[in-house]
Structure formats: structure tokens, C-alpha cells
Amino acid sequence: MNATRMLTAAATVATIIMGPAIAHAQEDLPPSVAARKAQMSLYAFNLGQLGAMAKGEVDYDADAATAAASNLVKLSSLAAGPMWVPGTDTESIDGTRALPALWENMADVVEKATAVNEAAVAMEAAAGESLEGLQGAMAGLGQACGSCHKAYREPN
Amino acid sequence: MRWITTLVVLIALVIGLGLWITRPKADGEAMVSGLTPDAAHGGVVFTASGCASCHMAEGATGADKLILAGGQAFPSQFGTFHAPNISSDPEAGIGDWSALDMWNALHNGTSPDGSHYYPVLPYASYIHLEPQDVVDLHAYMTTLPADDTPSKPHDVSFPFNIRASLGGWKMLFLREDWQMDGDLTPELERGRELVEAMGHCAECHTPRNALGGLKSGSDWLSGAPNPAGRGTFPNLVELNWSDADLVEYFTSGFTPEFDSAGGHMALVVENLAQLPEEDRAAVAAYIQALPLE
Incomplete structure (x- = not known):
């Protein structure tokens, strides 16, 4: 068995094992829904960097905190329209918790999204200053995220 | 005909007695x-x-x-x-x-x-x-x-x-007894007051029997279906969050995965966030002390 054949065999085995998992993860979501979920994952990851410091799980690091907060500012500045196309609500498709009410109250949604951006900017200013500042700004971010989830996301 | 009259009077008496015993206090x-x-x-x-x-x-x-x-x-x-x-x-x-x-x-x-x-x-x-x-x-x-x-x-x-x-x-x-009893630390006593009395957490997070009474013991705060339809209220006994995770959730609404509270729990978090830090820690201590016997 030469090296090429071994690699092919390994790749085949890997495909058989991993294939269903990959297919399951994608769940045939519309690209817009997959994209907004990816955006939410990036929010969660960067919030996690800040949250670990806020909770005292890792040491406070002003540069790392500022970097994570800057990512939140960028994430909350993305042009979001194409990720929220009509017909991708809980009534229309599986794999989303976005309620139809979101599309019926766009002005309010935009206002809430603006509040998320403002909270992220406040975090960016606070995160590099001190741990106490970072901890204080977490509540504002949480409220901004929560106000949209409270109104427009189907409860678990 | 007399036995019918007697029966009606008896039934009326039983109903009357029941109403009297269960009259609003x-x-x-x-x-x-x-x-x-x-x-x-x-x-x-x-x-x-x-x-x-x-x-x-x-x-x-x-x-x-x-x-x-x-x-x-x-x-x-x-x-x-x-x-x-x-x-x-x-x-x-x-x-x-x-x-x-x-x-x-x-x-x-x-x-x-x-x-x-x-x-x-x-x-x-x-x-x-x-x-x-x-x-x-x-x-x-x-x-x-x-x-x-x-x-x-x-x-x-x-x-x-x-x-x-x-x-x-x-x-x-309707019972005046606390669910969590025994010798409690001052923090757990405050936690109990916030969870069992004021916060009325069990009203959503504890399963009910067929007549709508809350179950107790190990069922206390073990999660329940949402009567408003789809979904469930989480099981707090098997939550496995750290003290810091709980306090962060009560302050900002962020879960350990940095998802945020939704539905009525978002309102609960808005209330908890206004309480003193020690109160949020007391609620966390109560939840960490679950399950009850």
C-alpha cells in the first residue's frame, strides 16, 4: 500500500464517519440564516472572552479585552439586511427561532440593533480601562442583546 | 317524596359545609x-x-x-x-x-x-x-x-x-412552610426569601400535579413545560453552572455560552439586575444548594 492509497483510504474512512455530522450541522439552512447564526456565534465567542475576565475565570488583560470589544463593535456594524430576508421566520422554515413579529416591526428592530452597537461602543471604551469598567459594561450589552431576544425570538 | 326532600337538604348541607370550611380567609x-x-x-x-x-x-x-x-x-x-x-x-x-x-x-x-x-x-x-x-x-x-x-x-x-x-x-x-428548611446560613436564608417568596421562581420552574399544585422535594425547581405552549422552563437542579455563571446571568442576562435570556426570564433578569450584588449571590447560593430532599 503506497502513501497515496493510504491517504485515499484515510480520507474515505473520514468521509464515512464525518459526512453525516457535516450534513447534519448544515441542515440545509438558507444561506441567510446560516450567515446570521454565524454572526451570533461570533458575538458569543467575543463576549466569552470578555465574560471570562468579568467572572474572574481568566486574568484581566486590557489589550485582549479591547480587541474583543472592538470585534463586537464591528459585528454590530455589519449591513444586516441580506441576513434577515423575508420568509425565514419560524412560521416559514425549520432551524430558526426568529419570530414573524421581527419582520412586522422593522423600525423597532433597527432601533434595538442600534442599541447593541451603542452598548458595544461603550464596552470598547470601558474594556481597556479597568476590570470594573468591563464588568459594568457587560450589563448594558446583555440588556441590548436581550431586548431583541425577548421580543423577537421564540423561547426554547 | 319525603326522602327526596331529605336528600336535597343533605346535599345542600354538605355543599354548605364544604363552602364554609374552604371560605376565603x-x-x-x-x-x-x-x-x-x-x-x-x-x-x-x-x-x-x-x-x-x-x-x-x-x-x-x-x-x-x-x-x-x-x-x-x-x-x-x-x-x-x-x-x-x-x-x-x-x-x-x-x-x-x-x-x-x-x-x-x-x-x-x-x-x-x-x-x-x-x-x-x-x-x-x-x-x-x-x-x-x-x-x-x-x-x-x-x-x-x-x-x-x-x-x-x-x-x-x-x-x-x-x-x-x-x-x-x-x-x-397553600402552605406557610418553606420548601428549604433546617439550619441555613444567613446567605441561604436571604436566597430562600428571594427564590421561594418574592421571586416566585417555582411558579414556572417547578412541575405541577393534575390540579395545578406545585410538586416538592426533589421535583422542586426541576423544570416544567411552558403552559403558554411550546418549550419548557429549565431544570435548575441539573443546571451545573458555577456561582460566577449564575451571578453573571442575573446581572447581564448572559448564559455561560453567551446566549442571552429571552421571554419572561429576560424580565426577571431586569429585576434581579437592580438588586444589590449580595442578593444575586444569595439566589445563586440557593440554586447551588439544590436538590431538596
């Missing part, structure tokens, strides 16, 4: 007399008890959350309940209530006109409030704005629309 003036109201502490009781979360208008935010106009709908297996106006308006709200009226509503589930309230008003939890807490709460609520929106009637079908039957429910399920 009300305490007298002695319960609250001599207590000096502290409206500032009443504000803490108000926030910790989540009064506004149910009694504000649907979706109210900011200062509007203190206008307790009522109107939110609460679907259940027994029908749909509507939160009444409890603003300081003397006609549409409860502005004409005395502190004793409030005590009887929250402790005994009895209205000023002497009828049973449905336990959708969580008096099975508020029964644990101290008389001083209620006197303070009453003083605070008189400072909130008046609103003249009329209360909506409940939409509850037979036989649950017969309020007299609630006397039986109270007899079966």
Missing part, C-alpha cells in the same frame, strides 16, 4: 397594625417580587414599566388569565387598598370583597412574605402612577370559573 388589622411603612424597602420588595413584569402593559420598557395598567394574557390549561390593573388609581386600580387589603391578597389569596383570587397571582409564594414586607410594598406602590385602564376579565371555562372551588385548591396546596 382574611386576617384582621392586628396583622399589620403598629408596623411603620418604609417605602424605600418596599421598592426592593416590589422589584424582587417582579410585580411589574406581569402587571405592566405588554412590552412596556423603562419608566413605563411602573405603570401597572394590567392587560397581559397568561394562557394555562385552565384558561387564559389577564393581569388586572394594580396601579394607584382608586377606581381602575388598587389605590383605595389598605395595607391589610394587600396582606390578605398576597398572604391569603383573598380580595378586599372577600372572594378567592386565582393562584395565577402567585400567593402560594407570596404567602412567605413578612407583614413588614407587605406594609412597605403597599407604601411604595401608592407612590407609583395611576392609570385608568379597566381590568380585563379572565377567560376561564367551567368548572374553573367557579371561584368557590379555589378554597379546595388552597386547602390542598
Whole structure:
């Protein structure tokens, strides 16, 4: 068995094992829904960097905190329209918790999204200053995220 | 014919006796007399008890959350309940209530006109409030704005629309005993007051029996289906969050995965976030002490 054949065999085995998992993860979501979920994952990851410091799980690091907060500012500045196309609500498709009410109250949604951006900017200013500042700004971010989830996301 | 008359009289007597035994209970003036109201502490009781979360208008935010106009709908297996106006308006709200009226509503589930309230008003939890807490709460609520929106009637079908039957429910399920008992640290005692009395956490997070009574022991706070339809209220016994995770959630609403609280829990978090840091830690300590025996 030469090296090429071994690699092919390994790749085949890997495909058989991993294939269903990959297919399951994608769940045939519309690209817009997959994209907004990816955006939410990036929010969660960067919030996690800040949250670990806020909770005292890792040491406070002003540069790392500022970097994570800057990512939140960028994430909350993305042009979001194409990720929220009509017909991708809980009534229309599986794999989303976005309620139809979101599309019926766009002005309010935009206002809430603006509040998320403002909270992220406040975090960016606070995160590099001190741990106490970072901890204080977490509540504002949480409220901004929560106000949209409270109104427009189907409860678990 | 005489035996029919006898039977009717007997049935009437049995029903009458049942109604008399389960009649709405009300305490007298002695319960609250001599207590000096502290409206500032009443504000803490108000926030910790989540009064506004149910009694504000649907979706109210900011200062509007203190206008307790009522109107939110609460679907259940027994029908749909509507939160009444409890603003300081003397006609549409409860502005004409005395502190004793409030005590009887929250402790005994009895209205000023002497009828049973449905336990959708969580008096099975508020029964644990101290008389001083209620006197303070009453003083605070008189400072909130008046609103003249009329209360909506409940939409509850037979036989649950017969309020007299609630006397039986109270007899079966209304208990003054705490669920968590024994020798508690001061922090756990405060946690118990916030969880079991004011926060009325069990009303959503504890499963109920067929008659709507809360289960106890190891079932306490072990999660339950959402009576409003899809989804469930999480099991707090098997949560496996750290103390810091819980306190962060009560402060910002972020879960350990940095998802955020939604639905009515987002409102609960808004209330918890206003309490002193030690109170959030006390609630966390209580949850970490689960399950109960």
C-alpha cells in the first residue's frame, strides 16, 4: 500500500464517519440564516472572552479585552439586511427561532440593533480601562442583546 | 317524596359545609397594625417580587414599566388569565387598598370583597412574605402612577370559573412552610426569601400535579413545560453552572455560552439586575444548594 492509497483510504474512512455530522450541522439552512447564526456565534465567542475576565475565570488583560470589544463593535456594524430576508421566520422554515413579529416591526428592530452597537461602543471604551469598567459594561450589552431576544425570538 | 326532600337538604348541607370550611380567609388589622411603612424597602420588595413584569402593559420598557395598567394574557390549561390593573388609581386600580387589603391578597389569596383570587397571582409564594414586607410594598406602590385602564376579565371555562372551588385548591396546596428548611446560613436564608417568596421562581420552574399544585422535594425547581405552549422552563437542579455563571446571568442576562435570556426570564433578569450584588449571590447560593430532599 503506497502513501497515496493510504491517504485515499484515510480520507474515505473520514468521509464515512464525518459526512453525516457535516450534513447534519448544515441542515440545509438558507444561506441567510446560516450567515446570521454565524454572526451570533461570533458575538458569543467575543463576549466569552470578555465574560471570562468579568467572572474572574481568566486574568484581566486590557489589550485582549479591547480587541474583543472592538470585534463586537464591528459585528454590530455589519449591513444586516441580506441576513434577515423575508420568509425565514419560524412560521416559514425549520432551524430558526426568529419570530414573524421581527419582520412586522422593522423600525423597532433597527432601533434595538442600534442599541447593541451603542452598548458595544461603550464596552470598547470601558474594556481597556479597568476590570470594573468591563464588568459594568457587560450589563448594558446583555440588556441590548436581550431586548431583541425577548421580543423577537421564540423561547426554547 | 319525603326522602327526596331529605336528600336535597343533605346535599345542600354538605355543599354548605364544604363552602364554609374552604371560605376565603382574611386576617384582621392586628396583622399589620403598629408596623411603620418604609417605602424605600418596599421598592426592593416590589422589584424582587417582579410585580411589574406581569402587571405592566405588554412590552412596556423603562419608566413605563411602573405603570401597572394590567392587560397581559397568561394562557394555562385552565384558561387564559389577564393581569388586572394594580396601579394607584382608586377606581381602575388598587389605590383605595389598605395595607391589610394587600396582606390578605398576597398572604391569603383573598380580595378586599372577600372572594378567592386565582393562584395565577402567585400567593402560594407570596404567602412567605413578612407583614413588614407587605406594609412597605403597599407604601411604595401608592407612590407609583395611576392609570385608568379597566381590568380585563379572565377567560376561564367551567368548572374553573367557579371561584368557590379555589378554597379546595388552597386547602390542598397553600402552605406557610418553606420548601428549604433546617439550619441555613444567613446567605441561604436571604436566597430562600428571594427564590421561594418574592421571586416566585417555582411558579414556572417547578412541575405541577393534575390540579395545578406545585410538586416538592426533589421535583422542586426541576423544570416544567411552558403552559403558554411550546418549550419548557429549565431544570435548575441539573443546571451545573458555577456561582460566577449564575451571578453573571442575573446581572447581564448572559448564559455561560453567551446566549442571552429571552421571554419572561429576560424580565426577571431586569429585576434581579437592580438588586444589590449580595442578593444575586444569595439566589445563586440557593440554586447551588439544590436538590431538596
